[in-house]
Amino acid sequence: MQRLLARAPRDIARSLPALRGWRRMAAGMLAGAGLAGAQPPLSWIPLIFLTLPIVLWLMDGTRRAMGAFGLGWSVGVGFFGAGLFWIVEPFMVEPEVFGWLAPVALIGMAGGMALFWGAAFAAAHRFWHRGWSRAILLAAAWSLIEFARGHVLTGFPWALQAYAWIDTPIAQVLALTGPYGLTFLTLCAGLVLGLARPPAIVAAGLLVAAGWGFGAWRLSPPAPVRADPVQVRIVQPNMPQNEKWLPGREQAFFRRHLALSAAPADPMPDVTIWSETAVAFVLDNDPAAQAAAAASVGPDGHLLLGIRRAESRAGGWAWFNALAALGPDGAVGAVYDKVRLVPFGEYIPLKGLTARLGIPALTTLTRGGFTPGPGSRVVSAPGVPPFLPLICYEAIFPEAARARGERPEWLIQVTNDAWFGEISGPYQHLAQARARAIEQGLPLARAANTGISAMVGPRGEIVAELGLGEQGYLDAPLPGTFPKTTYARTGDGPSVLLMVSIFVLTATVFRDGILKSRHR
Structure with a gap:
């Protein structure tokens, strides 16, 4: 039985790259939907370490950049479709007017957000290889595109991988790196497991243990109390x-x-x-x-x-x-x-063009809306x-x-x-x-x-x-405050710089892996 359990991941790692066409897309969507289960309210964190290796193995089987894009897009559709299905709720407040837009919104949101993930997978495929560093390469590209998702157009950084840890000590890493940095570390830990080698498993375990240890240390002092109670x-x-x-x-x-x-x-x-x-x-x-x-x-x-x-x-x-x-x-x-208004909820982008479409429900929305604050x-x-x-x-x-x-x-x-x-x-x-x-x-x-x-x-x-x-x-x-955190002082700059540097290094210097480079 132990031998069977030990062989199972390697057998799966060999079979998944062989999937083609709709089977690959379906496997990607299922992996993405599983990854969404790690988000609140389920917060099934083990799913991170079950689904991300599958994503890496599927990526190993892609032959072209468009195939990698399609894989990333399918993973994104599964993740955002399962994680953001609540997006239909606002349209059910007045279903007789806006109900028909609910499936359009869910499909559009899931498919649109998934385009970011497709771009990340395509970029990683450009420098893909069989060495150990491919897991880190994909984690860096994926995390950078999550940063882009949070800023492009109006930005929508909902359901970052970092938030899966919110009820654990690892969430305290946010005080150091912010959500994009913790997202990168989370993807690293999960994807590295896909290498299915003892050193990789140890590395992933050490990364999780380090985050847990830091969080436990930060949580150990008594909660701060205000000098002037409110x-x-x-x-x-x-x-x-x-x-x-x-x-x-x-x-x-x-x-x-x-x-x-x-x-x-x-x-x-x-x-x-x-x-x-x-x-x-x-x-x-x-x-x-x-x-x-x-x-x-x-x-x-x-x-x-x-x-x-x-x-x-x-x-x-x-x-x-x-x-x-x-x-x-x-x-x-x-x-x-309020400065950041909800698109299509508090204002209509391209209001004039939208009004000319002549759709009654959208025309009603274009007549109102809020103005952003300074x-x-x-x-x-x-x-x-x-x-x-x-x-x-x-x-x-x-x-x-x-x-x-x-x-x-x-x-x-x-x-x-x-x-x-x-x-x-x-x-x-x-x-x-x-x-x-x-x-x-x-x-x-x-x-x-x-x-x-x-x-x-x-x-x-x-x-x-x-x-x-x-x-x-x-x-x-009202609780007291902590001294200004590292993240409060630096923002996302250091994390983004680190991810860019790692992407460049894994795409060039470590492209074939350190061990192989030593034998040259």
Whole structure:
């Protein structure tokens, strides 16, 4: 039996490269779908080490660059199709209008994102060889294209391989390398196993052990505590998206916010946070409602709420998805306007061209939309420790949480994950927000309409949370901060430079492997 188990990986490694045509594509899609199972909420990390060797063996069988592109694309389709299937949920809010777009969105998203992976595999194939370093070559090309995926056009760095580790000590490596660096190390460990040799297995094990050891060391000291305590309340109203803006329901939901905010506690919160676009009224357009919101947190409390606001500009009104700070008297202490807007959700790219297509559902979308704010910044408001705001999916961009100049004392994310359904999207979104806390060494308060709301410590640990689909509030002290992390100081530059250097070295100097080079 032991001999059989030992031979199995080698037998598979010999048979998979022989696959051709649709069989190769199907195997690639299955491997990609399996890799998606390592992402939250399943977080089946062993799948990384089961699927990535299969990808390497399939790559060994490719003969041309187009074949490698097709393999990478098929792996990507499997991964993004399984990992991003929640993308259909927003279209189900009004299925009679937008439901027909759901399969188009999923197929388009999976196929479009997979093009990046196809390009990575094609680039690696250009320098492919049979030496040991081919695994590192593919890991470097793959990780570099993930960096590109996070920045090209609007960028969409969702479901990076780094986030599979979010509930393990290895996630603490994010404080050193950021998500792209940890993605590279993850791909290295998994692909190296595909070499199916004892030294490769030992190397992969040592890499995982080193990350685990660093994480355990970073998690070992007691959590930092603030010198000046701040009590925070996070309100989760659990408003269904298909009812949120219905006439009559708007006021009921507003009263729900007021009641949850005014609930007695000892001590009473210093800062109360409402989720993204929490209320129907527009900032400064309904002074009575605004004053009622501010009064609900008590005479000594301060309210941060997601809200819409409008500015009169030449040619019409500009609308913003904003986060506002209200003082006890209802006065606006500070406003932050969302910078990174969701394409086709908060604005329509190439609006004029889209309108000319004449598709009724898309034409409806082109008539509205938000305007992006001037830029990310640390917000200071009376009575509130300086914070860096992240509205909704701004939290998936690691660079959005890096403050310029003054360092904030915490991160605040307000979001409406009701758009993401209840299966995987909210869990993946929370994991990425936790990653931002680790990277910056800062606590993060997360207010989500339908969940998951949480107070997150500076090592990504969940201090308190309200589960998905729950109505209520959570009170928690604002945790302390860690000193500025390596990643907070350097950003992605060192990791990208390392990946470029390794790609060049494995494509040239180590192309035939060190051992073979020594015998020449």
